[in-house]
Amino acid sequence: MASRTATALVHPDRADLEFTTVLAALSDPVRLAIVARLADVWPDGELACTTFALPVSKSTQSGHFKVLREAGVIRQRDEGTRRLNSLRRDDLDARFPGLLDIAVPQGRAILATW
Amino acid sequence: MASRTATALVHPDRADLEFTTVLAALSDPVRLAIVARLADVWPDGELACTTFALPVSKSTQSGHFKVLREAGVIRQRDEGTRRLNSLRRDDLDARFPGLLDIAVPQGRAILATW
């Protein structure tokens, strides 16, 4: 992958999560669907980007995952050639209690339409 | 005002509210602050656009109120030369229970920084 090891992946600390940034990250159907899938394999599940079968191009997917990571919604780590994603539910629940409880079912509803 | 009576204000029905659209509307600090102010005068309070003293230009304000209205977050009605705004808390609570309870305090926090 491109410069994986060169620049470390940026993950904001729990205390630095911003509400409006998180909402913006969740306000896209594709990203909300990603969050719902990750919530369903939480807490120990990690899913590679490819496993989502999203209806957008590869580069757009890459952008969506980046938005979620930089907002602090997901965590990403590299394992071999794959980038594994997991939900930062603990941090989100601590900072914005109840938000994921509302958002995840909505994401599942989007998944159901695909 | 410009063509106020010509085209009626668009207000989506409660059933047509979309989660991602509402989140997008709430994901901006200025709009979140507007929502918080309206929540504090709910249920019978109506505030004209000018009363908010927002740190953006008049035309940008107009755009923000339009986004909120078209997302179904606020209701607007014209009274004389002023456009009065109120929060659609009943509809939002019915469709997305708990969302405003989370968002409003965050909006108040933004207000406190101005």
Next chain:
DNA sequence: AACACATGTTCATGAATCCTGAACATGGTT
């Protein structure tokens, strides 16, 4: 080693959206 393949990222381009000041429209006031 060398080659091919799978997984993701980056870059350049075009499309869509956002912010602003200037001009406009409407209602109320003197």
Next chain:
DNA sequence: AACCATGTTCAGGATTCATGAACATGTGTT
């Protein structure tokens, strides 16, 4: 009528978004 207050619309420039093509890296195969 003239004037002011409240908001909207329009055109522009700037920022953001989606995509295909090219690239980079890790794994497996010969």
